Amino acid sequence: MKSFHALVPFFLSAAVLVAAACPAVSQVPPGEHNSHHPQQSSPTADSAATDTSSGRGMPGGKADGTNSGMGGMGEMMQDMGKPPGKELYPSLMQLPDLSPERRAKISQLANERIDRGNTLLSLGLQKLRDAAGSQYFAGIQEANEQIRAGQALVQSGLAAQQALAENKNPREIALKWFRQEMNLTPYQEVEPPHGFFGLSWFHYLTMLVFAAFAVAMIWMYFHKMKRANALIEKLAGKSPEKIPAPGEAKPVAPPPAKGEPAPNAEPAKGEPVTAKGTPPLVGPGLAPSKPNSWTGTLLVTEIFDETPNVKTFRLTDPAGGKLPFNFLPGQFITITINLKGVPVKRSYTIASSPTRRDYCEITVKHEEKGTVSHYLHTEVHIGELLQFTAPSGKFTFTETHAESAVFIAGGVGVTPMMSAIRYLTERSWKSEIFFFFTCKNESSIIFREEILYLQKRYPNLHVWFLLEEPVSNPTDSFIKGRITKEILAERVPDIITRMIHICGPPPMMNAVKEMLDELKVPKEMVMTEVFAGPPPKPKTVSPTPEEKGKPPVDEEVAKPFTSEEAGKTGVVTFAKSNKTAVLTPDKSILEASEEVGVNIDYSCRVGTCGICKIKLNSGKVTMAVEDALTEDDKTQNMILACQAKATEDVSVDA
Incomplete structure (x- = not known):
C-alpha cells in the first residue's frame, strides 16, 4: 500500500x-x-x-x-x-x-x-x-x-x-x-476482524442463540425423562411390593431363578390355556412374535366385570405408548405371581384385537380352586404392575388362514374367538363368520352386548347362543339346548369346506369333534384349544430302539436311587444336570425337576404350549396331553415334562 x-x-x-x-x-x-x-x-x-x-x-x-x-x-x-x-x-x-x-x-x-x-x-x-x-x-x-x-x-x-x-x-x-x-471490481473498505478468532459480534450472537437452544433442548429431555421415571416409580409404588405380612400374597415378582422351586399345582378347571392347530400365519399389519420372546411388567389400567364370575383386565406398557410385543388373534400371555414367596405361572388367551396396539386384555373366570384366577379376582386392582411373558400359542386365525371361519366356543373359551372376531371385523373382512357360543344361561354370556352389536353391524357375522336353561325371549339367535350336528349342518352351508375352531371345556370339545366326524369334516380342517379338566387316558411313549442301549449318565455320580429302593416308584435322571429324583405315580417329570433344582422352562403346565419339551433318553413315560408335540417331535423322542409320568427308571436330557 x-x-x-x-x-x-x-x-x-x-x-x-x-x-x-x-x-x-x-x-x-x-x-x-x-x-x-x-x-x-x-x-x-x-x-x-x-x-x-x-x-x-x-x-x-x-x-x-x-x-x-x-x-x-x-x-x-x-x-x-x-x-x-x-x-x-x-x-x-x-x-x-x-x-x-x-x-x-x-x-x-x-x-x-x-x-x-x-x-x-x-x-x-x-x-x-x-x-x-x-x-x-x-x-x-x-x-x-x-x-x-x-x-x-x-x-x-x-x-x-x-x-x-x-x-x-x-x-x-x-x-x-x-x-x-484495469476492469477491477470496486474497492470496498473491509472492516478488519476483531475479537477471538477474528469473529464479529454477529457471529458471537448467533452462536449464543444456538447454544441457548441446545441447552434448552437438553434440559427438556432430562426433565421429561425425570418425570417418566417418577411416574413409573409412582405406579410401581401402588403395587404391594413391600414386605408382606405372613400369609399375604405378593402381586409382582421377578421370574424364578434357575433351580428355584415352583408349586406342584395344576390349573383349575375352566382356566384357559394354550392351543393346538396350524403354525401361526401372518395377517396384514401383524408380525408373529417368537414364543416367550418378551418378559416384563404390564400395568393394569382397567378392570371390567363381564359376568358375575368373569372379569377382563386391560394391560398397558407402564412407560406408555405401544405394547412391547406383537401377537396374533388367539395367542395367549403367561402371568407369573409370587404367592408366599413361591412363583406361580398361568396362561390366559388375549381377548383383544391385535389391531389395538396400545393395550391387550385377558378375560379370566374366577374358579374356587384356581390359584391364579382367585388371586386376580380378589387381590389385583387398577394401578398394579404384573409380571408377564408373551406371546405364545398356535390357535390363531387371520384373514389369510381360510376363506371363511366357523368358531365354536364354550364358556370362557370364547376369548380366542373374540380376539379373532374383533380383528376380522375391525379389518372389514367380507368373508362369512359362523359363531356358535354355548353357555349355561343368559347371564353367563360373556361379551353379550358387544357380540350382538357386531352381529347387527356386520352382516357377514352370524351368531347363535346355545343355552342349557330356558331363554326368556327366544329368537333365532338364542337356542335352548346343546349344540348338535343338525344345528351345525343346517346353519353352516358346505360345512365340510370350512375351517373350524373349537375352544371350551373338554367334554364339549370332544362332543363337537364327534359331530364333525359324522358330518365328514376333514380332521385337518378342525383346530382345537384345550382347557384344563379331567385328564384323558394316558398315552405311553417309549424311546427309539437306538436310544435303548445308551447309558443315561455316569451311574456312580447320578444314580443314588434305584427303582427297587423306591418300591413302586421310578427314578428320573437329569443327564445334563447330573441329578436324580424319585417319581411317584402322580408326579410329573417337571414337578420332580423343581424338587431337585433342575430348571426346565414351562408355561401352561397342561401340555399345550410346548415350552417344556425335553428329550427322553431312556425308559418309558405316559402323557395325558401331548397336543404341543408335532410328528417330528415324536420321531425325535421329545416329551412334555409337565405331562410325562413314569413308574420306572427314566433319563431325560435336562
Missing part, C-alpha cells in the same frame, strides 16, 4: 488527463506538413501545447503535434519535483488540509487551464473547418489533436475546481480511475 500511495500523483494525473484526451500520433511527419503549409504554424497552439506539458501535472501535446501519452507522462514525472509555485494537482494531494491561500492559488491555476483550453478548442475548430474545406487530411488530423488538447485542459481545470468544491480526496479519484482502466 505504501508503494501504491507513492504513485497516487501519477494515477491522479492520468485519471484526469489521459482518460479525457488520449494523445494521437500524427499520420503525416512534421516536415511533410510544413512543406504543404509553411505559414500555418500557430504560436498560440504551440504555446498551449507547451503549457500542457510544462510540469503542472497534466500531460500535453508538443507544438509539432507528435506528442504521445507516454511522452507526456514522462515529462509530468520529470516536472513533479519543480517548485510548488507551478503545482496544481500535486498541491491537491494535500486536500482537505489546504490553507485558504493555497486553495485560492489552485483555483486560479484551474481557471487558467480552462481559459487556455477554450482558446485551443476555438482555434482547433477553425483549423478543422479550413482543412475540411480543402480536403487537407493532414490538417484535419492536426486540428483534431488541437481540439483534444483543449478538451484536456478544460477537463483538468474542471476536475480541480470540483475537487476543491467537494473537498474530495484526490487519491480516491485516482484509485477509481485506475480500477476502471
Whole structure:
C-alpha cells in the first residue's frame, strides 16, 4: 500500500488527463506538413501545447503535434519535483488540509487551464473547418489533436475546481480511475476482524442463540425423562411390593431363578390355556412374535366385570405408548405371581384385537380352586404392575388362514374367538363368520352386548347362543339346548369346506369333534384349544430302539436311587444336570425337576404350549396331553415334562 500511495500523483494525473484526451500520433511527419503549409504554424497552439506539458501535472501535446501519452507522462514525472509555485494537482494531494491561500492559488491555476483550453478548442475548430474545406487530411488530423488538447485542459481545470468544491480526496479519484482502466471490481473498505478468532459480534450472537437452544433442548429431555421415571416409580409404588405380612400374597415378582422351586399345582378347571392347530400365519399389519420372546411388567389400567364370575383386565406398557410385543388373534400371555414367596405361572388367551396396539386384555373366570384366577379376582386392582411373558400359542386365525371361519366356543373359551372376531371385523373382512357360543344361561354370556352389536353391524357375522336353561325371549339367535350336528349342518352351508375352531371345556370339545366326524369334516380342517379338566387316558411313549442301549449318565455320580429302593416308584435322571429324583405315580417329570433344582422352562403346565419339551433318553413315560408335540417331535423322542409320568427308571436330557 505504501508503494501504491507513492504513485497516487501519477494515477491522479492520468485519471484526469489521459482518460479525457488520449494523445494521437500524427499520420503525416512534421516536415511533410510544413512543406504543404509553411505559414500555418500557430504560436498560440504551440504555446498551449507547451503549457500542457510544462510540469503542472497534466500531460500535453508538443507544438509539432507528435506528442504521445507516454511522452507526456514522462515529462509530468520529470516536472513533479519543480517548485510548488507551478503545482496544481500535486498541491491537491494535500486536500482537505489546504490553507485558504493555497486553495485560492489552485483555483486560479484551474481557471487558467480552462481559459487556455477554450482558446485551443476555438482555434482547433477553425483549423478543422479550413482543412475540411480543402480536403487537407493532414490538417484535419492536426486540428483534431488541437481540439483534444483543449478538451484536456478544460477537463483538468474542471476536475480541480470540483475537487476543491467537494473537498474530495484526490487519491480516491485516482484509485477509481485506475480500477476502471484495469476492469477491477470496486474497492470496498473491509472492516478488519476483531475479537477471538477474528469473529464479529454477529457471529458471537448467533452462536449464543444456538447454544441457548441446545441447552434448552437438553434440559427438556432430562426433565421429561425425570418425570417418566417418577411416574413409573409412582405406579410401581401402588403395587404391594413391600414386605408382606405372613400369609399375604405378593402381586409382582421377578421370574424364578434357575433351580428355584415352583408349586406342584395344576390349573383349575375352566382356566384357559394354550392351543393346538396350524403354525401361526401372518395377517396384514401383524408380525408373529417368537414364543416367550418378551418378559416384563404390564400395568393394569382397567378392570371390567363381564359376568358375575368373569372379569377382563386391560394391560398397558407402564412407560406408555405401544405394547412391547406383537401377537396374533388367539395367542395367549403367561402371568407369573409370587404367592408366599413361591412363583406361580398361568396362561390366559388375549381377548383383544391385535389391531389395538396400545393395550391387550385377558378375560379370566374366577374358579374356587384356581390359584391364579382367585388371586386376580380378589387381590389385583387398577394401578398394579404384573409380571408377564408373551406371546405364545398356535390357535390363531387371520384373514389369510381360510376363506371363511366357523368358531365354536364354550364358556370362557370364547376369548380366542373374540380376539379373532374383533380383528376380522375391525379389518372389514367380507368373508362369512359362523359363531356358535354355548353357555349355561343368559347371564353367563360373556361379551353379550358387544357380540350382538357386531352381529347387527356386520352382516357377514352370524351368531347363535346355545343355552342349557330356558331363554326368556327366544329368537333365532338364542337356542335352548346343546349344540348338535343338525344345528351345525343346517346353519353352516358346505360345512365340510370350512375351517373350524373349537375352544371350551373338554367334554364339549370332544362332543363337537364327534359331530364333525359324522358330518365328514376333514380332521385337518378342525383346530382345537384345550382347557384344563379331567385328564384323558394316558398315552405311553417309549424311546427309539437306538436310544435303548445308551447309558443315561455316569451311574456312580447320578444314580443314588434305584427303582427297587423306591418300591413302586421310578427314578428320573437329569443327564445334563447330573441329578436324580424319585417319581411317584402322580408326579410329573417337571414337578420332580423343581424338587431337585433342575430348571426346565414351562408355561401352561397342561401340555399345550410346548415350552417344556425335553428329550427322553431312556425308559418309558405316559402323557395325558401331548397336543404341543408335532410328528417330528415324536420321531425325535421329545416329551412334555409337565405331562410325562413314569413308574420306572427314566433319563431325560435336562
